Amino acid sequence: MNKAPKTAIQPTRADDYPEWYQQVIKAADLAENSPVRGCMVIKPWGYALWENMQRVLDGMFKATGHQNAYFPLFIPMSYLEKEAEHVEGFAKECAVVTHHRLEPDGQGGLRPAGPLEEPLIVRPTSETIIGAMYAKWVQSYRDLPILINQWANVVRWELRTRLFLRTAEFLWQEGHTVHATAEEAMEETRKMLDVYADFAENYMAVPVIKGEKTAGERFPGADMTLAIEAMMQDRKALQAGTSHFLGQNFSKAQEIKFQDQSGNLAYAWTTSWGVSTRLVGALIMTHSDDDGLVLPPRLAPSHAVILPIYRDDAQRDEVLAYCRKLRSDLQSITWDGQPLRIEIDDRDLRGGEKKWYHVKRGVPLRLEVGPKDLAQDAVFVAQRDNGEQKSMPRTALLSDCITILQAMQDRLFQKALDLQIKNTVEIDNEKDFRKLFTPKNADSPEIHGGFAVCYFASEEDVAPLLQELKVTIRCLPLANVDEPPGKCFLTGKPAARRGIFAKAY
RNA sequence: CGGGGUGUAGCGCAGUCUGGCUAGCGCAUCUGGUUUGGGACCAGAGGGUCGUAGGUUCGAAUCCUAUCACCCCGACCA
The missing domain is CATH 3.30.110.30 (C-terminal domain of ProRS)
Structure with missing residues (x-):
């Protein structure tokens, strides 16, 4: 009977780490490859995770004075050409749009028609198109600073892709700011790096090292690039976020000038900073184990799943009613300014199958409720990260669940930090x-x-x-x-x- | 773009070297039954133009040519 493997994910991390990574994504149903080469489909569970990241980060950006806006997907090719280093850095991986129409090819297919006068590139990043607009918006020191962020997709035509870590199209946010002085722009660059580090450590439970990139590793066109680096479980480094001090490079290339208080015309100082869906990859590789995904509670799409256990219809009704009550009691508790995210899985599946489904998806808490628990007004609580499971009085669960979740969040961070320090x-x-x-x-x-x-x-x-x-x-x-x-x-x-x-x- | 590998059912694979019954197996799916605090068992069923296009042959998943896709290793990258 026991055909089941010892671990839900095969191979294990020790056996074949890259393959394990792919299998975790598949088992947790986060994403899969699409018919479009190098482009992934982010599935509901993975997208919910990204939405949680977005929500928290967006709040942090707003709290530091930024506003959201949206700029075009397409960038005239000539814009990219304006900043020499920038061109060199991105030219090799740009998707280029050359036509604006399709016509029948006479063989039942289609062919491009209507060549564009100037080819458009699909943004690999938006410094140039945003800079062009900023040049119009900035006249006086009174117009500064400009503090704008955009949530967008970008395309970098990568040769080798891996889900979340490197895909041809990916989702990210890019902040672009303009300042009157170098000092202020530098302060912005550092501030946003701190925001990223705060997010990584306190929400993702991923310890990071803040640092400056060497000249050879800098963003093309930047005077200084700051980054947060995290150690994955295979001890490789993953750049989890970057913040660039662009000096006056882009403002000179794009004529972002303003009149200062003494009436002199001066070039502005700009910054840009971003994190992407790559963070999802970082999360997976930092916390997950050989049974699948492990999620830090603060970002988990569900904090807990309630699994009703019953034998017959009479029990079913009774148990389900108890579970629904438990769910609404839990949902009335807030954590991080949000109600707890609780789901009931009452699908007609075998118990074991259902349990492993949620283990592989990394739901922090599994709450199992059967007739025996009902009789004692207790809930069987299993924690995803350390496998600990025990029966708890329902009232204790309600009063302690935040503590339990926070403890799990802290354990995950500490475990990752220990790995980093040890290696x-x-x-x-x-x-x-x-x-x-x-x-x-x-x-x-x-x-x-x-x-x-x-x-x-x-x-x-x-x-x-x-x-x-x-x-x-x-x-x-x-x-x-x-x-x-x-x-x-x-x-x-x-x-x-x-x-x-x-x-x- | 260089080197290597793989394309056979939804997924994972055998069969290919040495051409030959109606193309198989495991998992998943569907049906019926038995189970039920835990990744169940029994019986049955559905599902394939063997990546694609040519060629050799009485006969091709198997041999030859071309082509496409994906994976691994390099060069490049959030």
Whole structure:
């Protein structure tokens, strides 16, 4: 009878991490590939998760003075050409619209007709189109700052795609701001990075390292790029959000000028910042286990699912009535300013099948209610993250459920933080560096690596080694800004700061 | 775009090397029954132009050619 595997997801993380990731998404019904190459379909459970992220982030943006707006999907090709580095960075992955009509090809099919005078590109990011509008809107220092965000889809024609982590089309938000001074723009850049870090740690329960990107890893066209980096369970780094100080690069390219208080014409200072549906990937890879998705309660589409258990129709009615009452009692409790999200699963399925359905989808709490529980006015409570399950008096559940959810949220964060700390090492020589990033089995690499914190003198010096080991400099942690200088782990040359080195997504 | 691999039922696969009965198996689905605090069991049923297009042959899932799609490894990236 026991044909069931020991884990709901196969292979396990240890067996084959990338395949495990795909299987978790499938088992939790978050998304799947579409007929359009490289583009995914986000299914209801995955989209609900994204909507929760959107709701929280949007609130944070508003609280920091930003407003939402919407700019076009299409960008005239000439706009992209205005900022040299920007062109170089994105030209290779742009989808281009060249025609505006279809006509019959005479063989039952269609062919493009009506060539456009100037091709349009599908936005890979919107600095140029938004900048063009800002140039019109900004005349005086009184027009500044402009603090705008847009929720949108963007397209980057990627060669290799992975659900949520890298797809040809993805959903994101992009904030674009204009300021009168460099200091103010820099402050905005840092502020939004802090917002992202706050969101990642307190809502996603994903510990992150705030840092500055090196020149080689910077956003094309930026003077400075700040990012938050997270460690996934396979110890690879994932960039979870970026905030760019664009200096006057775009304002010069697009003539965003204003008259300052002394009447002089000056170029404005701009920033941009964004997070994408990639965050869903980060969430999956940080918390999920070999039984499927594990969700941080604060972002879970459902906080708890109630599973009625009964044998016959008489019991069914009684149990269901109890469950509905329990649901409405729970729904009257608020957490994070929102009512608890509770569903009852009364589908006519086998108990085990139903239970595993919700385990794989990562619902934080499973509340099982059968006739015996009814008799004791108790509920059988199972927690998704640690597998703990116990019977609780109904009244205790109602009074403690917020505590339980918050404790789970904290446990998830602490567990992820422990993993990050355990796999972050200071390295001061090439031998140890190579050892950390070289798998024992080259053909099917086991989980290895981590974050290496190393002094380095120049990107050029370490580039060949990094390329060989497939390692990148993730960032220069902001926390290390004031550290004493040291010596490059590779060349021994004097080095001002340490960087975080890791394999990355 | 370079190297490798795979396309057979909704999903996962066998069969291909060595061409030959009506193309199979597991899971899922549907029907009937038995079960019921837990990923159940028995019996039966439906579902395929074997990725696509040509070719070789008495005969092709199997051999040949072309083509498309997807996966893995490189180069590039949120």
